[in-house]
Amino acid sequence: MIRIEDLRFRYGEGDFQLRIPELAVESGTTTAFIGPSGSGKTTLLNLIAGIIRPEKGRVETRGVEVSGLSDEERRRFRITTVGLVFQEFELLEYLTVLDNILLPYRIHSALTLDSSVRERARSLAERVGISDKLDRHPRRLSQGERQRVAVCRAVLTDPPLLLTDEPTGNLDPVNRERVLDILFDYVEDSGTTLVSVTHDHEILTRFGRVMDFRDFHAFGEAGSGAAGGAS
Amino acid sequence: MRDTLYLALRYLAFHRVKTAILVAAITLIVFLPVGLRVIVNQSSQQLTARAEATPLVIGAKGSPTELTLNTLYFSSDVPARTTHAAAAEVTETGLAHAIPMYVRFRVRDRPIVGTTLEYFEFRGLRIVEGRQLAILGEAVLGSRAAKRLGVGPGDYVISSPESVFDIAGVYPLRMPVVGVLEFSDSADDDAVFVDVKTAWVIEGLGHGHQDLSRPEAAAGVLRREGNVVVGNASVMQFNEITPDNIDSFHFHGELSDFPLTAVIAVPPDQRSSALLQGRYQSAGLSQIVNPTEVMDELLDTILTVEKFVIAGAVTVGLATLATTFLVFALSLRLRSRERETLFKIGGSRTAVATVMTSEIVVVLAAGVLLALCLTFLTQRYGDVIIRALIR
Structure with missing residues (x-):
């Protein structure tokens, strides 16, 4: 599903450099990236999604070498293949909950918004318990509700790869469990690959595999993947 | 295009106060000189036409x-x-x-x-x-x-x-x-x-008034001096001319x-x-x-004043336009995170640019449309305005 070879990335002329000799994530698995702030977890997520390009090396997702795609091709790749959930939710304040969920269908011609998509959005909202808030704007929602909207937006396109950055970072324990239930239920039902960056050690047991960026070694499914490294 | 326009409209509707101010600014920029021109043209036509018909x-x-x-x-x-x-x-x-x-x-x-x-x-x-x-x-x-x-x-x-x-x-x-x-x-x-x-x-x-020579009007006579009859305040003056009293x-x-x-x-x-x-x-x-000459002089004065007013309106308009674009520019800058989110999700550069551009185009179009409506109303009711001003 995801294959990384000899990856190197640096932000400008800064000291930080991400180096990953080899990494593989299989389809349909759930993987957590953990490690201290600044160790490169989110950067790796962005590289996998094609938001940024590596200085060197290959990032291949579902047989596509993302790092070799043009800017516009990578956008098309993301909108059709990747579902993204951000730590700060990144909902648009001027759109209602329903419009926020439908957003991917309005910003790229690769996706067509029709009645079936709307129906699916409503169905997802119902599944995560926000169907009565579809006409509200994000500022009138609780943190947990906003995160659920973000999850709905990420999975609406039925992406084979779901990347989440601190999906429970801003949530209380009850909402944390609720969002995780939603994510893992969805992954289980759809067979989607889930890669998640987290600081929350309490949720690690729910992932099939955990990669620690601190000691550059993957743990969990021993020997199932190569180590990542950050320096 | 429909989707990006929808997003632009949602943004403008959500920020309705800001949108209204921008639309009003554009409306004024367009309407002031155009409306003034229409009024001056109409008044010049009206004044000239009636003056020419009066030798x-x-x-x-x-x-x-x-x-x-x-x-x-x-x-x-x-x-x-x-x-x-x-x-x-x-x-x-x-x-x-x-x-x-x-x-x-x-x-x-x-x-x-x-x-x-x-x-x-x-x-x-x-x-x-x-x-x-x-x-x-x-x-x-x-x-x-x-x-x-x-x-x-x-x-x-x-x-x-x-x-x-x-x-x-x-x-x-x-x-x-x-x-x-x-x-x-x-x-x-x-x-x-x-x-x-x-x-x-x-x-x-x-x-x-009452005929003081008649006996029933005697109470209204103050004094008689030869042919002159002086009435007192009780003599009734008519405040309407009717067939019955017209002779009086x-x-x-x-x-x-x-x-x-x-x-x-x-x-x-x-x-x-x-x-x-x-x-x-x-x-x-x-x-x-000669009314034509008088009106020509008046129009010369009006046209001179109009030139000053238009010059002022254009100056204020340009300043307002610059401020409007500054507001747009600042707004775009403040929305850099939103743009980034759209790009991260996979929004195409064209779609994101179209959303932002549509907002500007919609505001400009609404302002111009409103100015055209006002111009139409001015053209339609200009004569009423002019008459009211003259009256």
């Missing part, structure tokens, strides 16, 4: 503009009075027909125009309802005046006192409306026409001394016009004006 105006010496505006548009600024003798003088020259005009009083905000039947013929005004003036005390209304006052043939209008505090002033006269004129799209539509003698009755120069109406003084605000002189040809103007060139108490 010469004779009045007492004073402001030619005031004389012309009062005679052509029945403006409330009453020029210095001339006398009925001025009309007789014009007729005596044999160089023009004289139409007396006495425009001083009002029925509410509508001018009472005291004139003769020749005026209606001169302006080509036709009765569409009722009949023409026949006896003293009757009134014929312009179409708009009839509509605004809510009266028609069979109803009455009452002249308004000039000042409620002037207890020695003229009493209001109740006048039956006998006819309504056809719409002429001119100042005549707003006027209440009466015979010039009726205007003098309103002035108090003519009046009707009479005028005190010489008719030639009775006031007029102007005399419209209608010469049969250019030669007569030139000769008549020549007669008034010498020093005297009267002046003769």
